[in-house]
Amino acid sequence: MTDSGTSLSPQIRILPGGDQRLLAEIGVVDPNSLDSYRKAGGYAGLRRAVEKLGPEATIDEVAAAGLRGRGGGGYPTADKWRAARAASGDSKVVVANLIGADPTALGDRALAEGNPHLLLEGLLVAAFATGASDAIIAVRRDWTVAIERLRAAIAEAEAAHLAGYLVLGTDFSCVVRVWEGAVALVAGEETALLAALAGDRGMPVIRPPYPTERGLGGAPTTVQNGETLAHAAWIASHGAKKFRAIGSKEAPGTKLVTVYGRVAQPGLVEVALGTPLSEIVALAGGGTGTTKAVFVGGPGGGALSADQLDTRYDYEPLHAAGAGIGLGQVLVADTDTCMVDSARFFLDYSAREACGKAVPCRIGTKRLVETLDRILAASPRPNDLLLLRELSRKMTDTALCHLEARAPGPMLTTLDRFPDEYRAHAERGECLAGACKGSRVAPLLAPLAGL
Amino acid sequence: MTIPGLGILKGLRQTARNYWAPKVTNQYPESRPTMPDRWRGRLDLIYDPFGEHKCEVCFQCAQVCPVEAIDMSGFDSSGNRIRYGLPEIYDERKDPNAYRRAGLPAMPMRNAARWDEEIDTPWLRGVIDGFGGKPEALVAIFSAVEERYGYLPERALREASERMSIHWAQIFGAAGLGGFRLLPADGHLVTICTCAACRFAGGDALLTALRADLGIEPGETTADGTITLETSDEVAAGALSPALRIDTLVYGPLTVEQGRHVVGERRKAPVRARSGQPVA
């Protein structure tokens, strides 16, 4: 029993409804007790994988289930594991990315605090499938509750021979440890996370070679989002067919979505992929006021206007609309929100959180912010709107990591869908939403607020 | 009388003589030039046509230099002049030359006297050795230091660099991107969350109210030294938005009134670190 009790941190609010698989056990299972987890059917997946299936068949099962990475990229998980398995190297590593690059996304934190054994099981399944002997759970160092519970879970699992050496009596060994991390938004990029793990400054590197070929310390490393691993554990115990029962054909399964902004009940919800956005917003109690736009995917996503709320929450449909899944952020904005100001906010966020390695990102995001500042101050240069698009295109074309490629997303989508607001600001200094009154940061030479 | 062609002959004589003369070429690498002891190749920063440094203090040259020959200095994003390299200095418009040419006074160096503070070196060495001096443990070491001092003193980072044999450019790089504080904060550190959730829930109003109340901008300390105001994206407020963090405790969701109240209350209390111990 740890000091924190069994409840979740107050930052996490789980909403009822949706299609709960991963969240189903939170509140039911005692996060501090291995027995409680096992009684609810825990570690059956790991047992099945290690004792019955074997590594290849485990990967096949995950492939059959069609699991895609939940860290935003949507890369087929089985392909990644296969690549890591095929890579040459004696000591392979698996890393669970729980850094939670965007602090507004609550999914990974909820899992880490509410059901740490689920994450651990998924991590062990991944380690077994790829042939890794080391596993690291990279957790944001602020999540003290999560860190505590994860460490306790690892200790319990090792004592029960479910982790550590000679798991379940077989010759599969996997030593798991928790790494308290301090990285910025760029932690969503796996190579940046690996650099931070090695003690370097967390900046991405050119890929290929991908981490599955050469990652941490030169060993083939599989970096997987925490939620993805939880799904993998679920697949191992329940089977691929059941996993495909809900969700869309290209992306089966569920996703943890954090709905926030102008909704009645902001919080975390689990939905099947393919659910229309309007339903997701309804799960959070619906929008307060008249919903104008929904920013899907955080700073690397995009804005969908209110009449696009029937868009299905899935990788391809969102991507086609200019947004993305990201870490499951759905931000609802109402008619009192200025789109230009929101775009500036997201770009400013990306600029401040940028690691600084790639020149177009480091300077480009800054220039885009300055351009938006000029627009907001009603003193644009003649080619400013053109500059916004051109610079974004250049950044996307030459991006070193996805943060840079997707940073202009919110701005471009708002520019496409709400051009009147931009024009009003640029030409008349008028905010159509009536929101911009001294609440934004003054542009140019004044110091930025924030570290 | 000038004889035509004589000049050509003179020239030819000179070149022919040169042909037989000893050559001046230094046959590197067989013969290497000897440099005087105090010879220093100088790194000169280039200026653009507008008179500003082209250098953006992106820190990569310092980090990659195998002999740690490069020091850097500039402004951090709160406008404080930091010496010896704070990595996230992306705003080249805060270059001191830009200020000078604009006729503006350069930003004063905050806490100038404290950047060279003494630290408990044996304790730090113990911490480092406890982790085996491995670079992977850098974040953990930083956490321990920040827990004790409330920030990462420069002396501590230099000691870590020496002890662990890591370039201190790399140390600074890791520290800078990790959300660690590199400047001491006087009094209570009030951090207002500026993540998307908090902002859309009204965090801006909170910031404006507190700025007005305390009379300081983010990055500054009140006159009596009890509150330092800052903003951060990483308060991780989640469902508690809009939130602020005082020292290590997160308060939320707050209305403007509640925010004012809680800050006013905490202002009177002594400062405590994460572990509950008073800050050194």
Added chain:
Amino acid sequence: MDFSLLLGVLRFLLATTLILVLTIPTAFVVIQMELKIIAGAQLRYGPNRVGPWGMFQSTIHGFKVLAKEDHIPDQADRATFTLAPWMVYMAAAMSMLVIPFAPGAIAADFNIGVVYFFAVLGLSVVGLLVAGWASYNKYSLLGGLRSAAQMVSYEIPLTLSVVGVVVLAGTLNFRELIEWQRAHGWMLIWQPVALVIFYIASLAEINRTPFDMVEADSELVAGPFTEYSGMRFGFFFFAEYVALFIMSGIMISLFFGGWLAPWPFPDQLDGFIGTVYGVVWFFIKTYIFVAIAVLLRATLVRVRVDQLMGTAWKVLLPLAMVNLLVTAAAVLVFKL
């Protein structure tokens, strides 16, 4: 079956093949000389890494040039573009046919050798013009035109100065010219003015400094050769250096006794030894003059194009004509 005819044809084929093959090493040697002599004049070593004393540098240059990408500009006329370097190179190679290396070692012992030589030399002008035009580049065109103008202008004093020599010797055959010099002493005593005119004009004819406006590296890029790369440019490059060799060879044949040895040595020997002896002296003398030309390149300043044309028309041409007049008058008067 007329064996003598067959033999003659075979001999001719062999000689021409040998000549063609000989142009390449000649070019290599001349280029190497150029690299080393200019380096020496500039107080530096020149190439000294590739081979002993850097001997193989120019050879390697040749191979390098082979390895480069062969690029033809999109809108260039492919046929003429390909033809141009061939023309220039053939001009040099064909003119080598009549060079008198040794008593029995002339590839083609024409009775009109001198005329043939200068006629064929004019082919290179055409080649340059074609190169400039076919490149579809206005700067190449201008360069080609300038080069053609220069070469054409200097051909006149060049040939006029040789006419004086021919009038004196009474023959157009190179071998007989050398025989005459053997009998009467080297031509330079008889035609000093013609020598000077010939030397200057020959330098201008083959675009050597101080008359290398055409391809002056800092002027019209590479003149008519701008668009050429790889082996095509290699052809032009080699042709220039082979032309230097040829011009020096012709000059010594006309004015310095050809294959005849200077004073303390016997003029000529007989038989096979005689051939070798002649060839050796020929090469010695030729390379001395090549070296002088290279040293001139290291020494002299390039002349402006108007000064260049001015010199040709206003100085050399009248001088050559006067020289011819005086020579003709002397022959008439002194019944030489």
